[in-house]
Amino acid sequence: MDECVFCKIARGDIPAEFVHKDEAVFVIRDLNPQAPTHLLIVPVRHVESAADVNDPEIWSSIMGRAVETARRLGLDKEGFRMVINTGAQGGQTVPHIHLHLMSGRNFGWPPG
Ligand code: 5GP
Ligand code: ZN
Numbered sequence: 001m002d003e004c005v006f007c008k009i010a011r012g013d014i015p016a017e018f019v020h021k022d023e024a025v026f027v028i029r030d031l032n033p034q035a036p037t038h039l040l041i042v043p044v045r046h047v048e049s050a051a052d053v054n055d056p057e058i059w060s061s062i063m064g065r066a067v068e069t070a071r072r073l074g075l076d077k078e079g080f081r082m083v084i085n086t087g088a089q090g091g092q093t094v095p096h097i098h099l100h101l102m103s104g105r106n107f108g109w110p111p112g
Helices: 005-011 056-072
Strands: 018-021 025-029 037-043 081-083 099-103
Touching (some): 005 037
Antiparallel strands (some): 018 025, 037 099
């Protein structure tokens, strides 16, 4: 946890561009955006992946905040993509659960 990049951002040990922060969840701009708008919705509490979530409050905080943020920024007008990469084959690179909220271009299906 001490070495976790998102825990460090939550503590203010490394900088990030915050769009929202409260005691349960924060929203930052992705360092390496894959769309014109690419945000990360991150619970403050360290949970490694979606497969490790036991408290449903985690789901309500990140899903609720993602949709609230999408509406607040007007991303709902054209649409958006929400993704939670989970584990090695799921493409997860940071082992602290986070939801990608992306918007501003067309997203293909099936995903790569
Ligand atoms: P994952 O691959 O785990 O689904 O997503 C991790 C995301 O975190 C990637 O999109 C990556 O660009 C982003 N990321 C990694 N390190 C940092 C950082 O220090 N700051 C920010 N803002 N994003 C980061
Ligand atoms: Zn963490």
